[in-house]
Amino acid sequence: MAMRSKPRIEPYTHAAAGWGALKYVAINLLKERVAGRDYRMLFRQNQPDGFDCPGCAWPDREHASTFEFCENGVKAVAAESTSKRVTPEFLAQNTVASLMAQTDYELEQHGRLTEPVIYDALSDTYRRISWPDAFATIGARLRALRDPNQAAFYTSGRASNEAAFLYQLFARMLGTNNFPDCSNMCHEATSRGMPLTVGVGKGTVTLEDFEQCDTILLFGQNPATNHPRMLAELRDCARRGATLVSINPLRERGLERFTSPQSPLEMLTNSSTEICSVFVRPTLGGDFALIRGVAKHVLELDDDAVAAGQPRVLDLDFIATHTHGFDAFAADLRAEPWDVIERESGVPRAEIEGLAAIYARGQRVICTWGMGLTQHKHSVQTIQLLSNLMMMRGNIGRPGAGLCPVRGHSNVQGNRTVGIEEQPTAGFLDKLGAAFRFDPPRAHGHDVVDTIEAMLRGDVNVFVALGGNFAAATPDTPRTWEALRACDMTVHIATKLNRSHLVHGRTALILPTLGRTEIDRQDGVPQGVTVEDSVSQVHISFGMNAPASPELMSETAIVANLAHAALGSATVDWRWYAADYARIRDKIAEVVDGFEDYNARVAHPGGFHLHVPAREREWHTPSGKAEFLVNPLVPDTPIARARARHGERVMVLMTTRSHDQYNTTIYALDDRYRGVFGQRRVVFMHEADIRMLGFADGDWVDMSTVWDDDIERRADGFRIVAYDIPRGCIAAYYPETNPLVPLDSVGDLCNTPTSKSIPVLLERAAMQQPPDA
The missing domain is CATH 2.40.40.20 (Barwin-like endoglucanases)
Structure with a gap:
């Protein structure tokens, strides 16, 4: 069994990363028994001729830097490159009931899946099935649906643009917009909130803006664990004198001090860099009230400036030229009592005013946030209020300033961009239908919570997952498991065994797929896949490792074969597209705005930035301007x-x-x-x-x-x-x-x-x- 520490509580007093991170990297590389002890892959991670890290979505500098050390990235790569295998023989010898008794950690340690398998109820085990029989079984069940909306198609953020685009096309040609997606559980508040204020559901900054900012406000984040490469960027900002503030209930060690493994001086002298100089700690759910207090005090500071004949704190030119609704927004803020703000935020007024003063002094401010802002009842309103706060001083659409939602999995943003969306726009559907000569379904489909509820009602009975671990990631675990077990069929496209494969429908299949680190050959030609990071940079990724098993298929090829089995290829030659991913990218360019000349542009080292209108102060809102919205503070929660x-x-x-x-x-x-x-x-x-x-x-x-x-x-x-x-x-x-x-x-x-x-x-x-x- 895998190595593990003796259970203990032992306060950590060192800086984040540094030698401790190197130690744990060595432990993970040994534990995973990387095939052939070949660690050269680590030097190809996030390189122009290598593979994109299968972990977080934090961007890379030009995607062409020298080796960048990231502890959690190494863990992800080592786990994918492990020599441990889950074979059909292993599955035949271990019942689902016995595997269910294992922890999620123990399931992870069994290693890579090697061949497609199907559940056998009599033995309570998974048994080998050939790829043709697997596709035929799934295709027949999908064709037998009395209503295509009885199927739901889940997507993990690790899927590439090519696989995700083909996947959404397959489901829509089947007749459904049921796309439960990992983004429904993390940054959906960002995707739904920002379009109503600034006209786009993505960040408005690039990495270059971090070189120019003088202030960064980090809301609800723990970069040292969730996106460690971001710490290197924050370290550089802190070292050149920018003010960094952590706004989070927990004072995370990684935002206190950081020893960069890329810095020989810090490593040799065991020194570190202070990251955040200020920590503001709202109560859970108190961010909306806190940001409201900051915005209220910015107004008060502006009043004081007017009274003293000093320069204005508000950016009046930006407000007048680029925004709508400011007067109502300001009046609502002025009417809010300070005692309510203090009570609901859990932060004393003096601290809130101090944070407002830091923000007001900043000339180029970036706001970043993670799930600490997005997993609350009023999360959409919080994101909108944060946008409005930034609009008060014109901190959107100028160098060194802007909004930066920090996404989780490596391509969760790209999946949404290329069509994994249960609420598609009419414009996207029109272009998709024209490109592939069909009439896409128009009704909104199910997200994650809707899908679970529909399965419990019996309205969804086929569940297909392109990656992920739905049974473990979702809320209300016993009810979610009941819902999955009520399905007629569950299908999981995966690299490793996980809990979702054990919480299954009456018919259940596991389809093993290539990982991001592995060479993906179609018709003998290595294929690259593309992803989009948190700053809308699109780049290509080529695997370098030999596949864990000769039976593995790529996600794109699996999706194409599923579509062929269910729909045939009279309208769309699915396997022709899967034979050369450049063909899929040509179609993405035809359907999705911003991907013109996709293949040529992504061939450039580092790829290309998608156009984000708000970055250029173009506001795709009904008024044509950025919107100040009045969202009252509601204490009844x-x-x-x-x-x-x-x-x-x-x-x-x-x-x-x-x-x-x-x-x-x-x-x-x-x-x-x-x-x-x-x-x-x-x-x-x-x-x-x-x-x-x-x-x-x-x-x-x-x-x-x-x-x-x-x-x-x-x-x-x-x-x-x-x-x-x-x-x-x-x-x-x-x-x-x-x-x-x-x-x-x-x-x-x-x-x-x-x-x-x-x-x-x-x-x-x-x-x-x-x-x-």
């Missing part, structure tokens, strides 16, 4: 209602990743920057809350959700860890705490699960000893 019933005993839970985790993939059982080793069932709490509830540091507790639908939601057996977190807030890892997230606890206008603000009660666990991790 599920948290407030839970506390009205149960008082201060109600804690607000945020689910979070450990450092040895990427999304639902558990690489190891440590979270060293938070001082947790060899275990995952921990809950971080403020010492005063621990005492108030009658517990002690190290006690074991069970958690239950306070909700109003009479469904019991529990997660049992968590060790209390005293931690520096705001009063009334707790944090624990997912997927272990996903059972506590109600399916209908979602963000307004975006339907994203509110995994950062769940009201829970804690009680002493029956057994005060650690369960098996």
Whole structure:
């Protein structure tokens, strides 16, 4: 079995990265038993002639830099390049029931899938099936649907533009817009909120803007764990004198100090760079009130400037020329009482005014954010308010300033760009239909939460997943599992075994696919796939490793064969497109705005930037201007209602990743920057809350959700860890705490699960000893 640390809590006092990161890289490379001990691949990661990191979506400088060290990127590459294998023989010897008893970490350690398999109910095992028989089985079931909307097509953010485009075309030619997508669970608030303010659901900055900014406000982020390469960019900003502020309930170690593995001086002298000089820590769910307070004080600072005859704080020219609705927005802010802002944000007025002063002094400000802003009930309104705050001083569409949502998986943004969208625009559908001579479905389809509810009703009974780990990533775990098990068929295109393959429909298939690091040959010719990063840069990726098995097919080829089996190739010659990915890119260029001359432009080292209108101060809104929106602060929330019933005993839970985790993939059982080793069932709490509830540091507790639908939601057996977190807030890892997230606890206008603000009660666990991790 894989190596693991002895369970212990040991506060981490070092800077992020540095020698500690190198040590853990070595451990992971040894643990994964990389095939042939060939580590040359690490020097081809994020290179013009190499492969794009299968991890996060943080951009690369010109995609042509020298070797960039990233601990979590190495973990992802090592996990994909492992020599460990999940063969049909292994699956035949291990029942689904026995595999279900294993942890997510243990499932990850079995290695790469090698051949297509189908579930055998009599033996409760997966058995070998040939590729032609697998495609025929799936195609026949899809053709038998009485309504194409009985099928749902899930997409992970690791899928390439080519595979995702073909996938959405396949589903739409079948007749559905049911595209549950990993973005529904992370940055959907960004995608739904920003178009109403600045006309686009993407970031407005490039990496070059980070070279010119003087202030960065980082909301709800932990870059050291979730996108480590971003720390190098932040380090450079800090070293040249920019002011960096972390706005997050947790004071994450990676935003305090960072030792760059690319800096010989820092490594040899064991020195580090201070990243953030200011930490503002709102209560969970308090960001909207906090940003509202910052915007209110910016108005007050402008009033003071007028009274003193000083230069204005507001950018009046930008507001007059480029925006609409400012007067109503300002009047609403002025009417908001400060005591309400303080109470709802959990931040004293003096701190809010200090943050506003930092923002007002900045001449070139970038705001970045992660899921700390997007997984709340009022997340869309929060993103819109943040856009409005930036508009007050003209910090959108000028060098060194702008909005920067930091996406998670490497191509989650690209998937949306090329059509993985359950609410497609009429313009996109018109162009898609013209390019492929069919009439695409027009009705909006199901997102993730809608799909689970539809499966529970029996309205969706075929579930196809292009990557990902749906059963582990989604909320309300027992209900999601019930929904998946109610399906007639589940199909998973995957590289490694995961929980979703064990929570299956009556017929279930696993189709093994190539990883990003592996050579993808079609008709003997190596193919490159393209991805889009968080700043809308599109670049190409070529694998370099030999495939883990000769039976593996690429995602693009699997999608093409599924489409051929279900629809035939009279209208679209699916396998012809899959034989040369450049043909798919030509069609993307025909359908999707901004991809003109796709093949020629992506051949340039580093690829090309997609046009983002707001970056050029073009506002694709109904008014033709950036919109100030009035979104009132609403104190009546599920948290407030839970506390009205149960008082201060109600804690607000945020689910979070450990450092040895990427999304639902558990690489190891440590979270060293938070001082947790060899275990995952921990809950971080403020010492005063621990005492108030009658517990002690190290006690074991069970958690239950306070909700109003009479469904019991529990997660049992968590060790209390005293931690520096705001009063009334707790944090624990997912997927272990996903059972506590109600399916209908979602963000307004975006339907994203509110995994950062769940009201829970804690009680002493029956057994005060650690369960098996």
